[in-house]
Amino acid sequence: MDNCDDLSPEMEQVQVAMQNGDLVLATVKAKNVLEKKKNTSITIAITGERGSGKSTLVNALRGVSDDDEAAAPVGVEETTLEPKQYSYRNNPNITIWDLPGIGSSHYPADQYLRKVGFERFDFFIIVSDSRFRENDAKLALEIQKMKKKFYFIRSKIDNNIRAAERRKKDKDQTLQEIRQDCIKNLKELNIQSPKVFLVSAPELHLYDFHFLCETLELDLPELQRDALLLALLNISLNIITKKKNNIHTFIVFTGSSVCHRGRCISPWFICCDRCRSHCVIHFIL
Template sequence: MAHPLHFVSIEAIKEALQNNDPSLAVEKIKELLEREKNIPLNIGITGESGSGKSTFVNAFRGIDNMDEGAAPTDCDETTMEVTPYPHPNYPNVTLWDLPGIGTPDFPADKYLELVEFKRFDFFIIISDTRFRENDVKLAQEIQKLEKTFYFVRSKIDIDLQNQERKRTLSKIRENCIQGK
């Protein structure tokens, strides 16, 4: 949905062009572009606890998990409150690290209310395995809000390592059976 100010700017540009005033149209276009550049963008990073949301926030911001100002990461539930992290190169972009859905402190049936889900412009749903029931619920709620979301599959490196391990073990079994 277009922002109302965006519509007003486009109308002003059309009017300037219809009145054969290209310099005014250029001025209005520049104003529109400047305003657009400064519109805040609040991205909610959501998903189940332990899926890699905080690590994703750090990677998106181009910083290491150990750097000063990084979102804390651990194997325990770490993010216990909605936490903003500004992008270092785009001051109008804020990534919001949300607590994990489906934990005792953030049960799925109360999650949207507890994290004030409606306040974000769009979402990235992080999953470290195939998508589960809570991921689907999040996607459905975001669609109800008529907002955009992306699914991101994290920790794929672990699956690839496990697959390679599986192939290696299979080779070893086969070699044992063949007496090699």
């Protein structure tokens, strides 16, 4: 198969079956993978102290403006009083939960995870617009005990950059200072090797958002990783390239799943030689 040098184990099984002329086996395996992809879900929790920009980040990740009817409400005061679920428009199986600020009277830190129902979430994003505080660290340590993944996002970085520009301060130096301060701050709160990403919700293509995506790619299981990748906004060439490769693989699976009686009937493919014995497939871009 062209351009398929880096294949998943499932894809390799489909390829081997097709090369051996066993289209029935290839079809079964391809359909199994497609069914798994279709039913893969991801549940993301975004939390932090009130006013840290959680709801704005929820909207930005989903490609929704703050004034959209489907947007999470934002404001200068705490707008998230109860856990609220939001889906990606292009994949309703991927949901982001906008959680109330930790440490409020309704959600004290020592009861927070139990009250928000931590067990339903695949991973947590902990947001702060300044220094990470004791409640953030306590939450991270509790999440870690539950063997869940968590990531720290230092939000509203665009505000810091504008302030640095007014003082004629170098942007890269400012970013490095903020990152190091966050890491130092979290280590002092007993968080070992914290993963901190500097993000501006209105400008996800800048700063560290692409590093967060790369980290999730390494941390998530394959099916969840692929689902999240396809739901992400096209904010960088790297994401677009990975989407192209992922869709290429998906089309190969789809083509494999409709091969039957020795013929490939998918309009996305052409077959050369005799399909029954070779099934050499070329992806049509």
